[in-house]
Amino acid sequence: MGLKSALSRPLAAYIHHRYQQWQQDPVATQQRIFRQLLEKGRHTAFGRDHDVAAIRTPADLARQVPARDYEALAPYFERVKQGEADVLWPGRPEYLAKTSGTTSGAKYIPLTKDSLPNHINGARDALLHYVHATGNSRFLDGKLMFLSGSPELEKVGGIHTGRLSGIVNHHVPAYLRRNQLPSYRTNIIEDWETKLDHIVEETLPENMTLISGIPPWVQMYFDKLVQITGKPVKDIFPQFDLFVYGGVNFEPYRAKLFETIGRPIDSIELFPASEGFLAFQDQPGNPGLLLLLDAGIFYEFIPAEQFFEPNPPRLTIGEVELDRQYALVLNSNAGLWGYSLGDTVRFVSRNPYRVVVSGRIKHFLSAFGEHVIGEEVEQTLREAMSQFPEVEVVEFTVAPRVSSDPQEPSRHEWLIEFARPPHDAAAFAAALDAGLRRRNVYYDDLLSGSILAPLLLTPLPAGAFQRYMKSLGKLGGQNKVPRLSNDRKVAEGLMSSEQAR
Template sequence: MGIRALLSEPLARYIVQRQQEWISRSIEVQEKWRKELVKKALHTEFGKDHFFKDINTYSDFKEAVPVHDYEDLHAYIDKLKNGEKDILWPGKPLYFAKTSGTTSGTKYIPISKDSISNHIDSARNAILTYIAETKKARFLDKKLIFLSGSPVLTETGGVLTGRLSGISNHHVPGYLKSNQMPSYDTNCIEDWETKLDKIIDETIDQPMSLISGIPPWVQMYFDKIIERTGKKIKDVFPDFSLFIYGGVNFEPYRAKLFESIGKRVDSIELYPASEGFFAYQNSQQDEGLLLLLDTGIFYEFIPVENFFDEKPKRLSIGEVEVGQNYAVIVNNNAGLWGYSLGDTVRFVSVNPYKILVTGRIKHFISAFGEHVIGEEIEKALRYAMERHPEVEVIEFTVAPMVNSENGRLPYHEWLVEFAVEPTNKGEFVADVDRRLTELNIYYKDLIKGSILKTLELVPLRKNTFIDYMRANGKLGGQNKVPRLSNDRKIADELIKINRQ
């Protein structure tokens, strides 16, 4: 066993011990952070505007701090971008994480000296927690690849600015830098396809043990390696033993990824975002993600059905229930206050607090009142794939077809790019639709009441989604296609590209 693996084991035990300490005091720890955040931001512009000096209880906090999205904080962030300080958090941000917003264009999310550890230490702790549970550490002595955005940073108002994955690249611990891949110069290449070819040149003959990235881009990496070598990934990288991912639900990609690898490998799911690193899978025995309650973030949760109310019900961690879908609201030590992430989660445990990410609050289909959410779409597809084991899905999205031709009933249109299509398409569609009616009573009632007809599936040619992402300047990095939409903007563009 090499020195990295050897030294990781006592550190892993220490991290898990610390983890257990805050888990046992979860509600108390969250209340501590609420008080600390308000106290530290007391004299910021936001703190003065929202009368932080008068906040004592959580009820006071909810009264003083409304739920915000990025647009609501835009005026404060513009001041930060102009170089002003003490606006949302004491001083100036350490970084701006640039991220694409659906309504706000490019968003500039502040990361402070206080909050950077949440991003960096949480990623480290996810790996150490895995080591503590499995006693597997030898992968640390081999090569580790992180498929991420460019680490090149610019300046905005005197603040270093870049993609979160690029910022994180500057904080990789020194003891891992010597076996981190790809090289810094390769990581700086902006064009994803050029970058991917160069990554393969650098990694194809290396003892790769850990691969990390968003599943569709990892799959693209695998496909190109298989195309170049004619071998499964296990034969190219016999030491490959751990896959780390986040950003999208893994299940639709699982079968094809593992088929490409040619063997089962352990995996760790992460829940990172520009606004914070929120959770990670802390056990190989279940799929729930441990919500990180002691890293400078005070969480609030709004039941999904109340989210669009004029004054939605906001809950602290001690008030959540297992099985309920919630919209996530964060308050952090970078100056995000009452900030709606747009994500929805479902608690699978409250001892400890563990979640599954179930979708986006604005990513749903309710053209007829069905309110189908991402989790239901993905579960229905997974069910059908289990019943049709030959099927391999590369990517998919779902949209409503309201104005169908020839007077036909409207329906949900599933646009799917298959690696391997179902042998019996009709039975596959029937299985997806049947499972969706079981998961969503409103959808079932609309089908039974002849308001909607059974979904229709449109197979897309190879690389349709890649061509779509390329056309929109979002190929590679942390970008992904929404699983479902309440309009046809994405669907119509995909169909147009599919015909080219």
């Protein structure tokens, strides 16, 4: 056992003990965070505009601070971006995390001196919980790879600005830097395919023990390794035994990823966002992610079915129920107030509070009134794949197919890139339909009433999703394909990319 591996064990025990302390009274923990936020927030421009000094209870907060997304709060973020101090949080942020994909273009999320530890310590604590639970710390003695965005930063309004993963990269502890790959030189390469070639070149001769990244991009890395060596990943990296991921549901990718590796390995799921590191898988094998209630974030939860109402309820942690969908609203020491994150979660435990990430509040399919959510299609696909064990899926998305012909009902279209297709595509499509009907009563009613026809399964050629993402300039990094759309923008984009070949 190496020195890092040995030293990690007492540190893991200490961190686990600290977490156990705040978990004993999570409601009181959140109340303490609430008071701390109000004390600092009252001295800001946002605080004066919303009379934060007069807020005493979460009910006051809900009355005085509406739940709003980035676009609605953009005037405040723009002032921060221009370098103005004391706008959302005292002083100026240490960094701006730049992300893309919103209707207003790039988002600039502040990272303050108070909020940075949440981002830096979240992944560390996830690994230490794994060490504490399993006793396995040997991965710390090998090479660790984090597939991330470029760590190169620019100045915006005098504030260092870049991708969150690149910013966090600057705060990797010195004792881990010698273990870390890829190199800075490789990490700053913007073109994903060029970067991937360099990552493969750097890692092939190394003893890789931990690999982290979004599953579809890690799969691309594994495929490249296998293509070059002709060996499964387990033979290339015999000591590789921990996969860390976040950003998407792992289940649709699990079978193909493990087949490429050549054996099952342990995995840890994280729930990171530019707005905060929110949760991690604290128990191996337990799909629930421990919600971080002592990390400078006061959470509110809007029942998903009421999210689009004029004044939906905003619940605190003590009011949530198990197995109900909630949209997340954040108030944090990054200066986020009533911030609608856009993600939905479902609680699977209240002692401690654990969630699964179920989708995006705006990524649902309800073109016909069915309101299908991401979790439902992912579970449906996983169930169908268990019935057809030959099937491996690379990527997929679901879109409405609205018919103008009264003789041909409208339907859902599942666009799937298979690594290995089903032997009987019609039977596989029928299994998908049956699974979704069991999970969504509205979809079942629409098919029963012949308002919708059974779904259309559209297999896509190998590499279709990669080509589509590349056409958008979103290949690699932290970019993800929407699981569901209420329109055909993604579906038509995929089709257009293939027709243009």
